[in-house]
Amino acid sequence: MTGRRVRVAVTGMGVKCPAGNDPEDVFRRVLHARPTAAVVPGLAEAGLPVRFACTVPEFDLAPYIGRREARQIDRATALLLCAADDAVAGAGGAVRGPGHRAGVHIGTGIGGLPGMEEVVYGHGERPMGMPVHTVPKSMANSPACRLAMRYGLRGSCMTYATACASGTNAIGEAARRIRDGELDVALTGGVDAAVTKVIVSGFARMRALSVRNEAPELASRPFDADRDGFVMGEGAAVLVLERWDLARRRGARIYGEVAGYATTCDGAHAVAPDPQGAMAAECMRLAIADARLTPAGIGHINAHGTSTVLNDLAEAVAVERCFGPQSPPVTAVKGVTGHLIGGSGAVEALVALLCAARGVVPPVATTASTPDVGALDVVLGAPRQVARRPVLSNSFGFGGQNACLVLRPAP
Amino acid sequence: MTGAPVPDRGELARIVRETVSDVLGTEPEDIHETTDLKGDFDIDSLELMDIGARLETALRVGIPVSDLTGAATVGQAIDLLADRLERPE
Numbered sequence: 135m136t137g138r139r140v141r142v143a144v145t146g147m148g149v150k151c152p153a154g155n156d157p158e159d160v161f162r163r164v165l166h167a168r169p170t171a172a173v174v175p176g177l178a179e180a181g182l183p184v185r186f187a188c189t190v191p192e193f194d195l196a197p198y199i200g201r202r203e204a205r206q207i208d209r210a211t212a213l214l215l216c217a218a219d220d221a222v223a224g225a226g227g228a229v230r231g232p233g234h235r236a237g238v239h240i241g242t243g244i245g246g247l248p249g250m251e252e253v254v255y256g257h258g259e260r261p262m263g264m265p266v267h268t269v270p271k272s273m274a275n276s277p278a279c280r281l282a283m284r285y286g287l288r289g290s291c292m293t294y295a296t297a298c299a300s301g302t303n304a305i306g307e308a309a310r311r312i313r314d315g316e317l318d319v320a321l322t323g324g325v326d327a328a329v330t331k332v333i334v335s336g337f338a339r340m341r342a343l344s345v346r347n348e349a350p351e352l353a354s355r356p357f358d359a360d361r362d363g364f365v366m367g368e369g370a371a372v373l374v375l376e377r378w379d380l381a382r383r384r385g386a387r388i389y390g391e392v393a394g395y396a397t398t399c400d401g402a403h404a405v406a407p408d409p410q411g412a413m414a415a416e417c418m419r420l421a422i423a424d425a426r427l428t429p430a431g432i433g434h435i436n437a438h439g440t441s442t443v444l445n446d447l448a449e450a451v452a453v454e455r456c457f458g459p460q461s462p463p464v465t466a467v468k469g470v471t472g473h474l475i476g477g478s479g480a481v482e483a484l485v486a487l488l489c490a491a492r493g494v495v496p497p498v499a500t501t502a503s504t505p506d507v508g509a510l511d512v513v514l515g516a517p518r519q520v521a522r523r524p525v526l527s528n529s530f531g532f533g534g535q536n537a538c539l540v541l542r543p544a545p
Numbered sequence: 546m547t548g549a550p551v552p553d554r555g556e557l558a559r560i561v562r563e564t565v566s567d568v569l570g571t572e573p574e575d576i577h578e579t580t581d582l583k584g585d586f587d588i589d590s591l592e593l594m595d596i597g598a599r600l601e602t603a604l605r606v607g608i609p610v611s612d613l614t615g616a617a618t619v620g621q622a623i624d625l626l627a628d629r630l631e632r633p634e
Contacts (some may be wrong), residue, residue, distance in 0.1 A: 201570025263602070266595040 142309040143381040144389040144487060144541075146225025146374030148217035151481045152188035152367050152471045156220065160481070161488045164470050165517055167499035171350040171365045171472055180331045184338045186350035187329040188367035188472030206267045207280060208249040209327040210242065213370040213477075214277040215284060218321055222285065225374040226386055228319050229285050237289035237317045238282045239308035241300025241324035242476035243531065244333065245293075246272025251332045277325050277370075289317050297531030298438070299397070300324050301371070301479030306395030306539055308375055318377050323480035325370035334366055340405070342442060351500075354473075356439030356466035357446045357512045358501040364440040367472030371480035390487045393524055393542040394425025400534025406444055407530055411452025414536045418456040418526060421538035425524060429457045432540070433523030434495045434513075436486035438530045439466025440473055445530065450507035459509045462526075463518050465489075469499030479529040483539055490525040491543035494518070551630045552604070558623050564599045565619060568592050578620030590614075606630055 149156065152170035153163040163170070170188045178185040190213060195204065198216045207215070222229055229236055249272040257264040270276060275293040282291045290311060294303045301324020308322035328334075337343045344353035344363035354365040381388055398417040400408045407414065422429055438449055453461050467482045474481055489495060495518045504512045524542040531537075552560065562576040569576075569586050582588040597613045600606075606629055616622035 202568070203570070205568070205570065266591060266598050270591065 140313045140315065141378035142312045142392045143376045143378045143386070144373050144391060145228055145376045145381050145386040146221040147371070147389065147484050148220030148224065149369070149371040149481055149484055150190050150193070150213045150217045151369030151371065151474060151477065152190055155191060155193050157484060157488065161485060164467055164485050165494065165496045167470060167497045169351045169354060169470055169499045171353050173350060174329055176331065177329070177334055182331065182335055182338060183345055184334055184343045185347050186353065186365065187334065188365055189329055190369050206271060207276065208246060208271050210248070210325045210370070211277040211280050213327055213368070214240065214323070214325040214372065215280060217323065217370040218281050218372040221321065221372040221374050227384060228374045228376055228386065229287065229321070231318055233286050233288035235289055235317055236287040236319040237308065237311060238278045238287055238291045239294070239304045239311070239320055239322040240278040240281065241294040241296065241302070241304035241479065242274060242277060242326055243295060243297045243300045244326045244328040244475055245274030245295065246276060248328050248330045248333060251330050281321055285321070287321065296535040296537065297533050298473065298475055298478060299529040299531035299535040299537040300476035301481070302483065302527065302529035302537035302539055303397055303479070305373060305392060305480060305483055306397060306537060309392035309395055312375055312377055318380055320375045321372055322375055323370060323372035324476040324478070326475040326477050327368040328475060329366055329368050337366060344441065354441045354469050355500040356437065356441045356469050356498050357450070357504045357507050357510065358441070359503050359505050361441045361443060361446060364442050364468065365472035367474040369471070369474045369477045369481060371477060371484045373480070373484065388544045390491055390541055390543040392539060394421045394423070394427070394540030395538070396420030396424055397537045399536065402534055405532045407448035408534070409448050409451065411448045411455055413534070414449065414452035414530055415455035417536035417538045418452065418528065421540050422526065425540035425542065427524060427540065431524060432462050432526050433490060433520050434462050434525050435464045436482050436525055436527040437464050437466045438528045439468055439498065441468060446507060449528065449530065450510045454509055461509060461511050463495045463520060464510055464512050465495050466498045469501060479527070479537065482529070483527050483541060486525040486527040487541040487543065490541060491522060493520050493522040495520055554623065554627055557627055557630070560603055561600065561619060561623050561626065564596055564603065568595050568599070576619055578618065578623070580619045581617060582619065600626065604630065
């Protein structure tokens with residue numbers, strides 16, 4: 135490949151997630167590897183086998199969302215709008231250009247199911263008593279279209295549902311739209327807020343969740359020998375992506391760039407990852423090649439690392455397939471945040487870029503020893519200093535969904 | 546429709562203003578007889594249906610869509626409702 139390619143700058147970041155409600159708080163909490171999982175009263179009272187989760191620290195919605203709108207949206211949409219407002223405010227005049235050149239690309243794995251669960255509990259006996267706003271509130275594209283409405287953005291407004299890879303797919307697809315010349319600006323990221331009785335039970339029924347009820351803070355331990363499942367989380371992150379030259383011209387603060395992206399599918403099993411990690415490895419290779427790098431150019435890996443037995447094993451195999459026996463340092467944010475499903479990829483892209491820019495890889499929270507993941511260089515115990523180089527951020531979802539981003543810190 | 550007592554116009558006005566203000570995220574004091582929901586609050590059709598559904602529940606009376614869309618002001622809507630309560634369909 136030759137020729138100049140449009141570069142995609144990250145000029146704004148916003149986040150509402152268990153590790154904190156602004157990017158610096160989240161960065162610090164992840165760097166200090168302090169877990170966030172705790173008992174959730176609603177789950178405990180329902181007598182579920184899993185009584186804990188990672189929830190967003192309480193904050194005042196009023197500065198972001200008025201009472202009129204608050205009644206019409208669900209928690210996921212609210213969290214997304216708040217994260218987006220912070221991102222847009224931080225990015226300065228990014229969205230002031232022509233509306234049709236600005237788009238919204240959002241990932242959600244669970245969409246409006248939590249809201250529909252509430253409606254069924256509240257109005258199941260008499261469905262015609264349900265709130266008038268039930269459909270627009272629970273449709274899967276509600277977060278994305280509410281965001282487009284808020285800023286009057288009139289370019290492509292897309293919602294990606296690729297389970298746990300949704301946030302990563304959204305950012306990658308948004309970057310492509312800018313690269314391909316369709317958009318100048320995109321608000322992109324992911325969200326889910328599914329810490330509910332039915333949805334937590336659903337994952338528990340599959341034995342995908344940790345049942346370490348006696349010590350929730352020790353439950354999410356990606357790659358650890360004693361891991362027993364993921365911890366459900368909730369939250370949103372939004373990035374402002376912008377054509378590099380336009381961002382430079384307006385003197386924007388540039389955190390870095392979305393340099394590479396790829397997505398593949400195992401095409402094999404509804405939920406289990408391919409134990410050989412073939413297409414996950416291919417996805418990493420393609421994303422790295424898309425960034426015009428080789429694996430040796432990657433400074434660290436922000437792993438999907440869910441803390442389930444199967445994911446972490448398959449991911450370790452896939453990393454070795456891509457990188458050989460000497461992997462770059464590997465971290466996994468979910469040790470702190472739990473698994474935000476559609477929100478994860480976005481929160482992790484944000485954290486990964488800040489880490490790459492600062493040349494530091496956080497240790498995986500709680501994880502003590504990693505005997506079954508072979509040669510994987512999992513960072514344990516303390517942060518590791520590394521060169522300021524691009525980071526590979528992985529997300530793998532139910533359905534065999536694979537999505538990888540390469541994020542390069544600003545020079 | 547039912548044996549429930551029909552609220553007088555003052556009581557009806559209070560119920561309507563509370564319902565409208567709840568849907569619009571404002572205070573009942575902000576809603577007057579002369580308030581034009583479209584012109585003053587840019588109310589959308591779904592919010593109007595929301596108000597109608599809530600009033601149907603509160604007043605236990607069927608409210609045709611035309612009652613909701615036909616009134617130019619809150620005062621006119623209250624009049625239409627009072628009429629509806631006197632002569633339920």
